[in-house]
Amino acid sequence: MPLNPNYTSKTPDANGLYRYSSDENAVWGELFERQIDYLRTRACRAYLDGVEKLKLTGDRVPQVKDLDARLAALTGAGVKGVDAIIPQDAFSTLLASRKFPVATFIRTRQDMEYLEEPDIFHEVFGHAPMLTNEAFCQFMERFGALALTLESAQIKHLFRLFWFTVEFGMIREDGKLKAFGAGIMSSPSEAAFAGSGKAQMLDFDLMTVLRTPYRIDIVQPVYFVIDSFEQLVACLDQDIAAAITQAKALGDRPALFEQAA
Ligand SMILES: [Fe+2]
Numbered sequence: 001m002p003l004n005p006n007y008t009s010k011t012p013d014a015n016g017l018y019r020y021s022s023d024e025n026a027v028w029g030e031l032f033e034r035q036i037d038y039l040r041t042r043a044c045r046a047y048l049d050g051v052e053k054l055k056l057t058g059d060r061v062p063q064v065k066d067l068d069a070r071l072a073a074l075t076g077a078g079v080k081g082v083d084a085i086i087p088q089d090a091f092s093t094l095l096a097s098r099k100f101p102v103a104t105f106i107r108t109r110q111d112m113e114y115l116e117e118p119d120i121f122h123e124v125f126g127h128a129p130m131l132t133n134e135a136f137c138q139f140m141e142r143f144g145a146l147a148l149t150l151e152s153a154q155i156k157h158l159f160r161l162f163w164f165t166v167e168f169g170m171i172r173e174d175g176k177l178k179a180f181g182a183g184i185m186s187s188p189s190e191a192a193f194a195g196s197g198k199a200q201m202l203d204f205d206l207m208t209v210l211r212t213p214y215r216i217d218i219v220q221p222v223y224f225v226i227d228s229f230e231q232l233v234a235c236l237d238q239d240i241a242a243a244i245t246q247a248k249a250l251g252d253r254p255a256l257f258e259q260a261a
Pocket residue numbers: 118122123127167182183
């Protein structure tokens with residue numbers, strides 16, 4: 001079940017299909033139209049290409065099964081429907097097999113701007129297009145495999161790397177800053193802030209990322225910018241466990257936000 005009591009998980013039917021009401025399909029459509037127009041000039045090429053390749057439209061909530069088949073043909077990646085947030089080891093096991101876990105409920109009109117908990121708009125509109133990019137898939141797969149080898153005391157720092165890339169990453173393309181993180185794609189308020197010029201944009205650096213705390217319930221005050229997805233993959237060539245030990249010894253960078261109560 002989702003943690004938010006306003007939502008309940010969906011269960012697929014015998015054919016693996018999830019049912020959405022006309023209102024839920026309309027919410028998908030409104031979010032899709034609003035975000036896709038906005039992102040045409042703000043999202044990276046790999047993401048926009050991915051939207052085309054997956055044939056995402058605002059007509060209705062896509063079916064996990066259809067996306068999984070398209071991704072399998074494109075990059076050997078896939079998506080798997082899950083109840084909601086799943087345990088870290090189950091999450092990492094899926095990533096290590098190029099499968100992205102997808103919560104299948106969709107937000108209501110009260111939560112159009114941002115929902116802390118991932119819904120299917122975040123999962124599919126935000127994450128799935130990037131799974132059509134081979135280098136991004138390599139990063140995801142290796143990240144998942146690495147997470148399964150680390151000790152639990154190291155996981156929090158490792159997931160900072162996930163947060164500042166897969167969820168809120170930016171990339172430089174033709175001298176311009178473009179988004180690739182799913183949290184930016186799926187949140188109108190996050191996308192507006194990331195593109196406002198007010199957010200702090202730092203060049204991606206593994207040690208800085210590992211030492212940067214974040215909160216999940218606010219628009220991000222800082223984003224990290226990569227130059228290519230190959231750079232992201234290459235950062236995993238380092239001894240990440242040793243880097244986390246070093247990051248912990250150096251301590252966190254000062255938070256750019258108030259601590260949550
Ligand atoms: Fe996400």
